[in-house]
Amino acid sequence: MEVSASRGKKVIEPFNEKVRARIFRMSSLSSGSGNGGDDENDVDSPSPCLSNLVRNFLEDQNGVDEPPPSVAAHAKVSDSEEEFGNLSPTAMIEDVIDPVKNADRFRNILLGHVVKAVEMFSTSKTSKTVFNGNIAAYLSENGYDAGICKTRWNSSSGGGLSAGNYEFIDVIVSESVRYFVDTDFASQFEIARETENYGQLRNALPKVFVGKCEDLKRIVRVLCDEAKRSMKSNGLSLPPWRKNRYMQAKWFGPYRRTVIHLPSNPSAQLIIPKITVQCRSVGFDDGGRSSVPPATWTR
Known part of the structure; x- marks a missing residue:
């Protein structure tokens, strides 16, 4: 799956330089994968798809107002x-x-x-x-x-x-x-x-x-x-x-x-x-x- 440069830029725009570095260092870990050299299963290999994942994740949070931690801790659970x-x-x-x-x-x-x-x-x-x-x-x-x-x-x-x-x-x-x-x-x-x-x-x-x-x-x-x-x-x-x-x-x-x-x-x-x-x-x-x-x- 190819990710265009413009799309990738939109993904990381909300983050500072330190967080951008984290995003491109994270990768998915395949269930049951071995210790072979397959880059797709290597947890240390960069994954541009994860940048897209973070973007979609944060978009899903838009429009949801979460209370501050101190308020959330007091919130009554139904x-x-x-x-x-x-x-x-x-x-x-x-x-x-x-x-x-x-x-x-x-x-x-x-x-x-x-x-x-x-x-x-x-x-x-x-x-x-x-x-x-x-x-x-x-x-x-x-x-x-x-x-x-x-x-x-x-x-x-x-x-x-x-x-x-x-x-x-x-x-x-x-x-x-x-x-x-x-x-x-x-x-x-x-x-x-x-x-x-x-x-x-x-x-x-x-x-x-x-x-x-x-x-x-x-x-x-x-x-x-x-x-x-x-x-x-x-x-x-x-x-x-x-x-x-x-x-x-x-x-x-x-x-x-x-x-x-x-x-x-x-x-x-x-x-x-x-x-x-x-x-x-x-x-x-x-x-x-x-x-x-x-x-x-x-x-």
Whole structure:
């Protein structure tokens, strides 16, 4: 497929020089591809088609007004019946995580790179931070704006929210488009004495999650609702660390974002943070009680 120069220019016009370089360094990863020298399957080869993908992706976002992160975190999620329409919760999850059913091509390309990185670094996995650092660095080397995000939140008055912290990877496409990458997603929803319905729903979850904010929020909400029903049917109360508000805080609470680059030796286990660290406080309004510093840039 040929891409004309004028068309290519339109694709990259909205981006600065750094982002343009990223676009032309990214490429699609064919499912099940080997380690041969076929340029089409080489994740390091440039792909002009991906520029067209980004253009189409951003055009799809036009006309959709997304609330600021702080507002989105407070937004009330509708009841499951209204949220998912005629879809069952399991079908909704499958529509998000299955590349065949999910029409988000950027997400599916990113998923391919994440899966390859997980396979590459799983043998040397020691701690979650080191493991996530290697994956984030690998994604950065393949042109993505990837970073490690560490959320931390304090307990709220009245006991509505217990204090906690969490770590995951994100990939930023634009100011309003952000993808979440969690390499240990399914285990976050384990509960004691689960019902058959909840077990089926949890088993539908991927170990590695890659998706956008709205998809993640919906999945978390439906899992927490079903977990509550599961515990109630067994005469138990849902523990604070499995309630929807606590689970949402894991990914949408105030966070610090660190950008990391891969060492020259890809098999190296040590990851050294880049000098430039981005720190942003977004999400829940904790009245200034959060231990995360205000938005700054440190060099």
